[in-house]
Amino acid sequence: MDIKVEKNNIILHNVPDFDLTHIFECGQAFRFDKVDTNTYAGVAFGKALTVSQSDDSVILYNTSYEDYKTVWHSFFDLDNDYSKIKSSLACDDYMQEATAFGNGIRILRQDLWETIISFIISASNNVPRIKGIIERLCQNFGDEIKYMNNTYYSFPTPQKLASLTLEDLSVIRAGFRDKYILDAAKKIYSGEILLDDIKSMSTPDAKNALMRINGIGNKVSDCILLFGLGRQDSFPVDVWIKRIMEYCYFDTEQPISVISEYAEKKFGVLGGYAQQYLFFWAREKKIGI
DNA sequence: CACCAGGCAAGCC
DNA sequence: GGCTTGCATGGT
Secondary structure, X not given: OEEEEEOOEXXXXXXXXXXXXXXXXXXXXXXXXEEEOOEEEEEEOOEEEEEEEEOOEEEEOOOOHHHHHHHHXXXXXXXXXXXXXXXXXXXXXXXXXXXXXXXXXXXXXXXXXHHHHHHHHOOOOOHHHHHHHHHHXXXXXXXXXXXXXXXEEOOOOHHHHHOOOHHHHHHHOOHHHHHHXXXXXXXXXXXXXXXXXXXXXXXXXXXXXXXXXXXOOHHHHHHHHHHXXXXXXXXXXOHHHHHHHHHHHOOOOOOHHHHHHHHHHHHHHXXXXXXXXXHHHHHHHOOOO
């Protein structure tokens, strides 16, 4: 891969294992939308970005080399060798098909605080509505970002959300999750839960710390570990993963604990990648339904 | 109109 | 400990 700066754009050539559709439609991130052919736009780490792709060339529009180095290179996980990961995972027919189907997936390294709130909102919800709730959250309580003749909004800070009442928050129509959002914001803003400490904890300790927040249980904490804390062995088991794992590796319905143990043995440290390939494949192909 | 959506907490036993 | 139930809202 090589990097060129042309005017206000960053151009990446020979980007391996990279497909914007796979990356942004596999359900890991909720703030990027398709705006044109092979083009997505959204916000992360307080910065807006439009990004397009043709073949193995990727253009990041109206950004700087500085932002590329400090934000986007890490966000898109560009130091990671996904070819190696896929060949390790493709050890049976199902995983071979899943990794081929989602061959351009990369696990985005997202902001921890944003990931916490986003996956609290994800509980018993569907992806379009999750995106809608998060968008209203940002429009109402985030800061304006002017970018390429459009207005975007940053993800609101813990301080901002901690200052709200349930009534204030009702505009986002989060349903029963509204009180969990406030609980998370208050515990994090007050310092009762220290995100910087969680980042350096062991995975079990980080998980226990996250689960002290109301609305974060086993599955949501696994998603936060995977998407917000870079713990790429984490294998969140939601209804989709449960169904696809039962379809591939069991004949009958299984408790989540059995699925988790099986995945840990089968995928080990690559559990998170396996989970994303399976999730994307199961949803797009409607397998197991 | 039921039923479900990237579950969870609280209340039972 | 494990099992059940209610939960807000919107899509199918």
